[in-house]
Amino acid sequence: MRVVVIGSTGHVGSYLVPRLVRAGHEVVAVSRGRATPYHDDPAWDEVERVVLDRDALEAEGRFGAEIAGLRGDAVIDMICFTADSATQLVKALRGSTGLHAHCGTIWTHGLSTTLPMREDDPKHPFGDYGVQKKEIEDLLLAESRSGGLASTVIHPGHISGPGWPVINPVGNLDPTVWTTLATGGRLRIPGSGSETMHHVHADDVAQLFELAVAKPEVAAGESFHALSEQALTVRGFAEGAAAWFGREADLEPVSWEAFRAGTDEGHADASWQHLHRSQVGSIEKPKQQLGYRPAYSSLDAARQAVASLAERGQVDLGGATLTA
Structure with a gap:
């Protein structure tokens, strides 16, 4: 598959891009500048690097079109923080991309009422970050479940x-x-x-994104916790x-x-x-449906x-x- 990774040189992307290359995918790494990944890996020599200023392009209404133009079979978005930003990308990818994977957060749960928290438990987030990520999750899952762009949401804990x-x-x-x-x-x-x-190791978050890309028919329309055991x-x-x-x-x-x-x-x-x-979050769903096995x-x-x-x-x- 041709996989486009937005925010490719960040904490998770630095592990994710080499994972995707080693899995045999053609990878397009999108970043705002020519930032060096957190970890050296020879796999980066096989990656197509693309520089895009998301904020500037979104202000012009062109970011989604730029990403769609990269012709990804799958698009992984590590740096989307508002529903408006997600909407622009979804509209551009609809009908041309097989899977859209979004990086969420367990803070969409807010205060827990049962433990361990499951992905589909009722959520009551507070604070701008959790509230906006919950809005994005609702938007993407509704889009996917209604037959639109196939999307999945991966919710990491405290990335370490x-x-x-x-x-x-x-x-x-x-x-x-x-x-x-x-x-x-x-x-x-x-x-x-x-x-x-x-907490969760960044490489385990990357593992779950890799698994979602490998099983789009399972991941589409679903959210998954990326956490340690x-x-x-x-x-x-x-x-x-x-x-x-x-x-x-x-x-x-x-x-x-x-x-x-x-x-x-x-x-x-x-x-x-x-x-x-x-x-405290459960990881039974990604373990059973995607084969997730955190290493750390x-x-x-x-x-x-x-x-x-x-x-x-x-x-x-x-x-x-x-x-x-």
């Missing part, structure tokens, strides 16, 4: 892996949390420590991360008020956004990310060494 910061055990991107765990310091955690986060609680995540350095986590549960008072406002808000949702646990994915950050000097581990 080497090359970029990872959501830490208190639900934000503060690098000093890793320093505290690595050096045996006391870590203040908001709430009880039983709140959950569901198990979520982590705040306490379990912190204890697992401390063990990387041969330490035990020294945790101090505090109220949200106390946590906010002693934490940077941006980090505190991120913690609330992640931990207030306290999500949540802790494995986070460990790779922290090791990469330390190698690049973006996190201070206080001289500690990852030992587990």
Whole structure:
């Protein structure tokens, strides 16, 4: 198949494009500039690279037509964030593309009412990101199920892996949390420590997109969670991360008020956004229907990310060494 990947050099695309090449597909990698993928791979030498400024072209009403002109049997969209953007692409691809795969988010669920969350459970998202991604999902699934453009939606959890910061055990991107765990310091955690986060390695997200492209007749009109086998609680995540350095986590549960008072406002808000949702997702549907088998646990994915950050000097581990 000829597969067009929009947002090809990002976290997931850096794994996805080589996967598609190795699976025998002809790949067209679309990006806003000549960004280097997160990971070197000889497969990129076989890829057609196309530079398109999505924002500018959408403002002119031409982005969908540009993508349709690339003649993809399948189009994978990693960077669509509004229903208007999705609509422009769908109209242009309708009747000419076999499968349109969209990258969503488990935040379309909002606050969960049953655990683990299933893809078809009632959803009550909040916040612009989750709400808009839910609007896109509704639009695409309705389009597909009514006989229009065949579309599928892949919902990742907290994407992790080497090359970029990872959501830490208190639900934000503060690098000093890793320093505290690595050096045996006391870590203040908001709430009880039983709140959950569901991470996933970027390569496992890429795996699920690859499987959807391989089975378009199964994927069309459906949504799927891209997650690790198990979520982590705040306490379990912190204890697992401390063990990387041969330490035990020294945790101090505090109220949200106390946590906010002693934490940077941006980090505190991120913690609330992640931990207030306290999500755990099921992956039975993609396992049964597409053969999805995540290769990384949540802790494995986070460990790779922290090791990469330390190698690049973006996190201070206080001289500690990852030992587990």
